[in-house]
Amino acid sequence: xxxxxxxxxxxxxxxxxxxxxxxxxxxxxxxxxxxxxxxxxxxxxxxxxxxxxxxxxxxxxxxxxxxxxxxxxxxxxxxxxxxxxxxxxxxxxxxxxxxxxxxxxxxxxxxxxxxxxxxxxxxxxxxxxxxxxxxxxxxxxxxxxxxxxxxxxxxxxxxxxxxxxxxxxxxxxxxxxxxxxxxxxxxxxxxxxxxxxxxxxxxxxxxxxxxxxxxxxxxxxxxxxxxxxxxxxxxxxxxxxxxxxxxxxxxxxxxxxxxxxxxxxxxxxxxxxxxxxxxxxxxxxxxxxxxxxxxxxxxxxxxxxxxxxxxxxxxxxxxxxxxxxxxxxxxxxxxxxxxxxxxxxxxxxxxxxxxxxxxxxxxxxxxx
Amino acid sequence: xxxxxxxxxxxxxxxxxxxxxxxxxxxxxxxxxxxxxxxxxxxxxxxxxxxxxxxxxxxxxxxxxxxxxxxxxxxxxxxxxxxxxxxxxxxxxxxxxxxxxxxxxxxxxxxxxxxxxxxxxxxxxxxxxxxxxxxxxxxxxxxxxxxxxxxxxxxxxxxxxxxxxxxxxxxxxxxxxxxxxxxxxxxxxxxxxxxxxxxxxxxxxxxxxxxxxxxxxxxxxxxxxxxxxxxxxxxxxxxxxxxxxxxxxxxxxxxxxxxxxxxxxxxxxxxxxxxxxxxxxxxxxxxxxxxxxxxxxxxxxxxxxxxxxxxxxxxxxxxxxxxxxxxxxxxxxxxxxxxxxxxxxxxxxxxxxxxxxxxxxxxxxxxxxxxxxx
Numbered sequence: 001x002x003x004x005x006x007x008x009x010x011x012x013x014x015x016x017x018x019x020x021x022x023x024x025x026x027x028x029x030x031x032x033x034x035x036x037x038x039x040x041x042x043x044x045x046x047x048x049x050x051x052x053x054x055x056x057x058x059x060x061x062x063x064x065x066x067x068x069x070x071x072x073x074x075x076x077x078x079x080x081x082x083x084x085x086x087x088x089x090x091x092x093x094x095x096x097x098x099x100x101x102x103x104x105x106x107x108x109x110x111x112x113x114x115x116x117x118x119x120x121x122x123x124x125x126x127x128x129x130x131x132x133x134x135x136x137x138x139x140x141x142x143x144x145x146x147x148x149x150x151x152x153x154x155x156x157x158x159x160x161x162x163x164x165x166x167x168x169x170x171x172x173x174x175x176x177x178x179x180x181x182x183x184x185x186x187x188x189x190x191x192x193x194x195x196x197x198x199x200x201x202x203x204x205x206x207x208x209x210x211x212x213x214x215x216x217x218x219x220x221x222x223x224x225x226x227x228x229x230x231x232x233x234x235x236x237x238x239x240x241x242x243x244x245x246x247x248x249x250x251x252x253x254x255x256x257x258x259x260x261x262x263x264x265x266x267x268x269x270x271x272x273x274x275x276x277x278x279x280x281x282x283x284x285x286x287x288x289x290x291x292x293x294x295x296x297x298x299x300x301x302x303x304x305x306x307x308x309x310x311x312x313x314x315x316x317x318x319x320x321x322x323x324x325x326x327x328x329x330x331x332x333x334x335x336x337x338x339x340x341x342x343x344x345x346x347x348x349x350x351x352x353x354x355x356x357x358x359x360x361x362x363x364x365x366x367x368x
Numbered sequence: 369x370x371x372x373x374x375x376x377x378x379x380x381x382x383x384x385x386x387x388x389x390x391x392x393x394x395x396x397x398x399x400x401x402x403x404x405x406x407x408x409x410x411x412x413x414x415x416x417x418x419x420x421x422x423x424x425x426x427x428x429x430x431x432x433x434x435x436x437x438x439x440x441x442x443x444x445x446x447x448x449x450x451x452x453x454x455x456x457x458x459x460x461x462x463x464x465x466x467x468x469x470x471x472x473x474x475x476x477x478x479x480x481x482x483x484x485x486x487x488x489x490x491x492x493x494x495x496x497x498x499x500x501x502x503x504x505x506x507x508x509x510x511x512x513x514x515x516x517x518x519x520x521x522x523x524x525x526x527x528x529x530x531x532x533x534x535x536x537x538x539x540x541x542x543x544x545x546x547x548x549x550x551x552x553x554x555x556x557x558x559x560x561x562x563x564x565x566x567x568x569x570x571x572x573x574x575x576x577x578x579x580x581x582x583x584x585x586x587x588x589x590x591x592x593x594x595x596x597x598x599x600x601x602x603x604x605x606x607x608x609x610x611x612x613x614x615x616x617x618x619x620x621x622x623x624x625x626x627x628x629x630x631x632x633x634x635x636x637x638x639x640x641x642x643x644x645x646x647x648x649x650x651x652x653x654x655x656x657x658x659x660x661x662x663x664x665x666x667x668x669x670x671x672x673x674x675x676x677x678x679x680x681x682x683x684x685x686x687x688x689x690x691x692x693x694x695x696x697x698x699x700x701x702x703x704x705x706x707x708x709x710x711x712x713x714x715x716x717x718x719x720x721x722x723x724x725x726x727x728x729x730x731x732x733x734x735x736x737x738x739x740x741x742x
Contacts, residue, residue, distance in 0.1 A: 182591075184591070186594065186595075212591055214588065214589075214590035214591050215584075215588045215589075215590070215591045215592070215606075216588065217555070217585070217587040217588045218552070218555075218557065218584075218585070218587075218588055218607075218610050218611075218614070219610060221559075221614065221618070222614065222617040222618060222660075223652075224610070224613060224614065224617065226648070227644070227648050228641065228644055228645040228648040228649065229610070229613050229641065229645065232641060232644075233606055233609075233610070237591060237592070237597070237602070237606065240597060240602055241591070241594060241595065241597065244594075244595035244597065245594070245595060260644065261640075264637050264640040264641065267634075267637055267640040267685065267688075268602070268605065268637070269682070270680060270681065270682035270685065271600075271601070271605075271633070271679060271680055271682075272601060272602075274679070274681075275599075275600055275601035276601060279596075285595070286595070305644055305647070305648075306643055306644050307643060307647075308642070308643035308644075308692075310688050310691040310692055311640060311643065311688070313688075314684055314685070314687075314688040317684050318684050
């Protein structure tokens with residue numbers, strides 16, 4: 001892989017501006033013909049997944065939690081706009097990708113994946129979804145890559161599935177839809193999953209889902225447990241817990257990816273450092289470094305659903321341009337506006353290439 | 369006081385949540401932020417004090433409502449740790465000692481507010497009387513040092529009717545400058561109809577309500593207990609940001625269009641989500657006909673909310689917020705005595721923004737919204 005000096009220099013100057021060590025700048029691939037666009041938070045589903053989710057939400061008609069309401073709607077009519085596009089991988093999806101010049105979707109089983117299902121059902125649905133995913137990637141080389149679904153309900157089995165996804169299925173990472181049965185990945189029972197992800201160089205994309213039962217009470221009104229607030233609170237809190245547990249000291253090469261322009265975790269980068277500095281210095285915390293150091297070493301963020309130039313600039317300045325990746329969040333968000341946003345964002349061409357595809361290729365070991 | 373019990377509580381909460389705040393403040397001073405220049409009139413707007421009646425109330429822990437992590441914080445203030453020995457006297461001093469610190473740190477004026485959780489953990493009767501007594505103590509200091517102190521009145525949301533009486537007294541008789549609310553009251557939020565008289569009074573009196581953080585309520589604190597995340601490092605913002613979002617999405621700003629809400633910590637995260645909540649709101653409106661609001665949510669953010677710099681001395685965040693919420697809605701705050709005045713000033717002094725914008729943030733916006741003497 002050749003080194004693009006302009007990219008590096010630009011990255012280095014952004015780094016200097018943000019006070020980030022320039023030596024942290026990774027080597028970037030050179031651009032092939034035309035603008036390459038790799039979208040990194042792109043949802044799909046399988047019939048087996050839909051059936052399992054429908055059985056679950058229909059069996060508990062009394063539950064009014066946001067995710068139950070949402071899944072009654074999704075599974076109520078599989079021909080409606082969103083479920084039709086979740087289930088279709090080769091017709092509607094490729095046509096929309098072609099229309100807007102999207103090179104590749106990095107696919108992931110839509111939230112909450114298998115994490116609301118009973119453990120034995122979850123393991124089966126995850127495996128077959130991963131098999132289907134590997135097949136469609138094989139049928140369309142260069143158009144699809146994929147994140148493996150695992151069932152955190154059974155951690156040892158999930159770790160094995162990560163190994164299978166990497167070595168047999170050649171998938172590119174793992175997706176976990178935030179909490180599982182109201183528990184978070186900082187709980188050591190899940191650490192076999194983190195260990196496998198690090199060992200097999202599989203980044204874990206922590207995708208939102210409805211906030212856990214122990215935090216959602218104030219977000220039960222106005223549908224606040226959803227995408228415009230509760231998802232972000234749930235997912236950012238998940239990441240902060242993971243970080244402050246010392247997981248990134250135990251697994252220093254683990255990469256975690258957050259969508260929605262980082263779920264606002266790094267909006268708090270200064271305050272997180274400020275509030276934990278003294279405890280870290282006195283050796284009272286499980287972590288050894290400042291939160292900002294983990295954010296720049298172990299976190300990548302994507303632009304899904306946050307087409308906001310100011311937030312993009314803020315993210316580049318605080319995390320470094322090589323930690324930011326483009327995403328659409330198909331089919332929940334429009335391809336047209338996501339492409340328009342990134343084509344026109346007021347950033348350098350080198351930054352645009354890094355965000356549109358180079359960072360995704362490097363992070364997820366993608367073969368173009 | 370049972371000190372062992374207290375230490376146990378602090379430990380259970382995660383000492384990192386609370387104690388480092390003091391250690392940090394001391395460290396910053398040791399770290400030697402220089403005395404700021406006399407170039408700016410600096411008015412700080414989230415500055416805490418305590419009163420003896422309030423601290424006495426904290427002793428009566430049997431009566432606490434929805435304690436969350438606040439119980440251990442209040443007990444730490446009552447204890448005799450090095451933190452308490454430094455912090456509690458400084459909270460109680462709204463006289464010469466504090467003025468000397470302001471002089472040394474280049475701060476022209478503090479807008480004072482009764483320290484979190486204010487009176488909101490007490491039973492209604494206790495809360496009403498402690499709010500009233502504390503406002504009387506506050507106004508005495510303001511009258512003694514009218515160019516150095518202004519004040520936000522405490523009130524007891526536990527009893528909205530009597531809260532309104534105290535709010536009217538605070539503005540019409542005591543000539544205070546606004547109101548302080550420490551987020552939830554027994555797990556309830558200001559968008560609920562039971563509290564509308566309070567919002568109505570604030571609007572009618574033309575004074576803002578500063579919504580300051582406190583611990584998440586019992587019903588939603590569990591995921592924040594580990595690693596001390598219930599406090600200032602994370603949970604406070606979740607609690608207070610959620611409170612602000614409830615106000616934005618409930619329609620109270622259609623009902624009370626001239627109501628002003630102030631949020632600290634650069635808006636408690638809300639400004640970061642402005643694109644996404646507008647977009648999701650518009651999508652929902654398109655799909656289901658009505659979103660329930662007359663305008664898009666960001667319209668209310670810009671019209672009805674102001675943010676302060678307390679505890680967020682970060683230039684990238686400042687610039688981001690100036691872009692999405694506008695410089696006229698940003699106020700300077702230090703969060704004395706919990707954080708360092710000089711660090712707060714050094715941050716804004718050296719920020720690469722225009723002098724005109726700096727003056728708005730340091731003084732102009734506060735003078736306007738709090739009706740301060742110029």
